[in-house]
Amino acid sequence: MKLKVCGMKFPDNINAIASLQPDYLGFIFYDKSARFISTEIPNVPKAIKKVGVFVNASADTVVTTVLKNNLQAVQLHGEEAVDYCKTIKEQLPNIEIIKVFSIKDEFNFDVLEPFETVCDYFLFDTKGKLPGGNGYTFNWNILKKYPSTKPYFLSGGIGDSEIEPILEFSTSKASKYCYAIDVNSKFEIEPGLKDFERLEQFKKQLFSNLAAKQHTMSYNINEKGYYGEFGGAYIPEMLYPNVEELRQNYLKIMAEPSFKEEFDQLLKDYVGRPSPLYFAKRLSEKYNTKIYLKREDLNHTGAHKINNTIGQILMANRLGKKRIIAETGAGQHGVATATVCALMGLECIVYMGEIDIARQAPNVARMKMLGASVIPALSGSRTLKDATNEAIRDWINNPVDTHYIIGSVVGPHPYPDMVARFQSVVSQEMEWQLQEKEGRTKPDHVIACVGGGSNAAGAFYQYLDETDVNLIAVEAAGLGVDSGESAATSALGREGIIHGSKTLLMQTDDGQITEPYSISAGLDYPGVGPMHANLFATGRAEFISITDDEAMNAGMELCQLEGIIPAIESSHALAVFKNRKFEPEEVVVLSLSGRGDKDLQNYIDYFKI
Numbered sequence: 001m002k003l004k005v006c007g008m009k010f011p012d013n014i015n016a017i018a019s020l021q022p023d024y025l026g027f028i029f030y031d032k033s034a035r036f037i038s039t040e041i042p043n044v045p046k047a048i049k050k051v052g053v054f055v056n057a058s059a060d061t062v063v064t065t066v067l068k069n070n071l072q073a074v075q076l077h078g079e080e081a082v083d084y085c086k087t088i089k090e091q092l093p094n095i096e097i098i099k100v101f102s103i104k105d106e107f108n109f110d111v112l113e114p115f116e117t118v119c120d121y122f123l124f125d126t127k128g129k130l131p132g133g134n135g136y137t138f139n140w141n142i143l144k145k146y147p148s149t150k151p152y153f154l155s156g157g158i159g160d161s162e163i164e165p166i167l168e169f170s171t172s173k174a175s176k177y178c179y180a181i182d183v184n185s186k187f188e189i190e191p192g193l194k195d196f197e198r199l200e201q202f203k204k205q206l207f208s209n210l211a212a213k214q215h216t217m218s219y220n221i222n223e224k225g226y227y228g229e230f231g232g233a234y235i236p237e238m239l240y241p242n243v244e245e246l247r248q249n250y251l252k253i254m255a256e257p258s259f260k261e262e263f264d265q266l267l268k269d270y271v272g273r274p275s276p277l278y279f280a281k282r283l284s285e286k287y288n289t290k291i292y293l294k295r296e297d298l299n300h301t302g303a304h305k306i307n308n309t310i311g312q313i314l315m316a317n318r319l320g321k322k323r324i325i326a327e328t329g330a331g332q333h334g335v336a337t338a339t340v341c342a343l344m345g346l347e348c349i350v351y352m353g354e355i356d357i358a359r360q361a362p363n364v365a366r367m368k369m370l371g372a373s374v375i376p377a378l379s380g381s382r383t384l385k386d387a388t389n390e391a392i393r394d395w396i397n398n399p400v401d402t403h404y405i406i407g408s409v410v411g412p413h414p415y416p417d418m419v420a421r422f423q424s425v426v427s428q429e430m431e432w433q434l435q436e437k438e439g440r441t442k443p444d445h446v447i448a449c450v451g452g453g454s455n456a457a458g459a460f461y462q463y464l465d466e467t468d469v470n471l472i473a474v475e476a477a478g479l480g481v482d483s484g485e486s487a488a489t490s491a492l493g494r495e496g497i498i499h500g501s502k503t504l505l506m507q508t509d510d511g512q513i514t515e516p517y518s519i520s521a522g523l524d525y526p527g528v529g530p531m532h533a534n535l536f537a538t539g540r541a542e543f544i545s546i547t548d549d550e551a552m553n554a555g556m557e558l559c560q561l562e563g564i565i566p567a568i569e570s571s572h573a574l575a576v577f578k579n580r581k582f583e584p585e586e587v588v589v590l591s592l593s594g595r596g597d598k599d600l601q602n603y604i605d606y607f608k609i
């Protein structure tokens with residue numbers, strides 16, 4: 001975060017404050033202000049940008065003042081219109097334009113939109129009688145709704161007592177685009193005269209604390225099994241021995257050289273890894289940016305899920321388990337589990353809702369051919385959550401010889417972390433593949449669809465703490481976020497507990513889980529994994545929801561532009577390109593989580609092929 005000190009007036013004081021090396025110094029060219037600067041500005045170090053602050057001055061005045069005083073930025077505090085900003089930008093193309101908006105108790109963010117292209121920054125100040133220097137803060141929570149990606153200055157009444165609130169703010173979603181802190185009257189001895197010692201103290205304290213916070217803050221799991229406030233293991237006592245056995249052993253086992261060797265070998269020879277990182281030329285041309293597809297659709301069994309089931313079957317072997325259970329909704333995870341059980345010659349029992357068994361006949365047949373028993377869940381809505389309940393019941397009754405393979409980054413700790421680690425092979429490959437193709441390991445954006453969140457966790461994993469990589473999580477909006485037929489958990493969910501972990505969850509007012517809906521069976525889940533709940537709550541990832549229609553059309557577009565038929569889940573991620581702009585030189589990697597063979601009937605019905 002940058003620091004701007006505004007309302008400088010006296011030459012000696014300007015020199016003193018400049019020695020503290022703030023990033024910006026502000027000078028008010030508005031003669032009704034008590035901080036109006038009437039003298040010449042002394043020379044300050046080049047690294048400090050000088051900002052001229054104006055209130056409804058004529059464009060000519062602004063231009064001459066900038067040239068005369070050699071300013072690097074202008075801050076517009078009045079009712080300056082978009083055209084006015086345009087005029088200034090045309091005459092002074094190298095000057096940064098900061099447009100001020102004042103906030104009281106609420107703010108209509110729609111007014112920002114027309115200024116997006118003509119301003120470099122926004123500045124949010126407290127609404128008061130006079131422009132600037134009122135000494136009051138506004139409610140920063142309002143910025144949670146900030147709809148833009150333009151960096152902004154946070155201003156209005158910031159003083160010593162705001163250090164703690166700023167530190168807290170810095171870990172919230174609202175601060176994602178906060179570029180600088182702007183201070184003024186709270187550090188004054190008299191209007192325009194700043195208190196050197198107090199500002200020095202403030203700067204030292206704020207920035208050392210911010211750096212420390214940044215250093216210790218990780219978007220990965222902590223030693224207690226939480227991502228921020230999400231995660232943990234909320235399980236019945238009877239399940240404790242099983243989960244605890246896994247928790248105590250999973251990291252140890254994964255670190256064993258023989259485990260790694262066997263895992264890597266199977267990923268290579270059985271799954272077909274590394275999966276290609278394919279530059280999608282025609283898609284890139286259409287959306288005027290550089291798009292790479294991470295081809296998880298080319299894995300054995302047609303999706304990323306096999307990465308996890310291979311890892312977990314090896315884990316089960318090491319723990320001496322002879323019997324594997326799993327739950328499945330659409331059958332994809334059931335098939336991936338039945339596959340690895342056949343590979344290892346282990347007994348496999350898959351729980352599946354009675355309704356889902358009827359809807360997903362081909363996958364039920366696949367599981368049976370692979371030797372699994374498919375047991376219908378007959379209670380409740382007879383879908384995924386009921387199948388999960390049955391699987392948990394089974395595990396409680398068979399604590400010694402059975403391993404439960406969970407199919408996404410959900411469930412009690414250590415499952416979300418274990419599954420994320422198995423899937424992290426996806427971003428590990430992306431790093432060296434990007435190095436080969438682009439000469440750098442980091443993309444500008446990573447896009448992935450989120451059901452429970454395992455393909456996204458794999459694609460994000462290596463970049464979680466690399467905050468210059470933008471992460472984009474795509475949820476299924478179904479018929480529309482507000483339609484009542486949706487699976488957009490971040491938009492609709494509240495904190496709750498599902499499948500043993502504290503996360504975001506779609507629920508009724510009295511805490512009952514809401515039935516989700518999406519055309520894509522793999523995204524049709526009422527929660528998200530705790531990693532993603534935290535990425536949402538902290539603003540580390542952008543969340544976008546995509547409707548059935550948008551996804552189906554994006555899927556068809558990929559067929560016709562690139563000759564690839566994607567899974568409908570992955571089509572949700574592809575629909576982002578119609579919803580969000582990327583720059584031509586930006587590198588965007590999209591996790592193509594699966595192939596569309598399983599969805600053929602859906603595509604046929606939808607497009608009346």
Ligand SMILES: *Cc1c(COP(=O)(O)O)cnc(C)c1O
Nearest residue numbers: 408451452453454455522569594
């Ligand atoms: C299961 C599935 C998903 C959703 O699961 P995540 O755990 O969120 O990755 C996405 N795409 C495909 C192809 C799937 O089979």
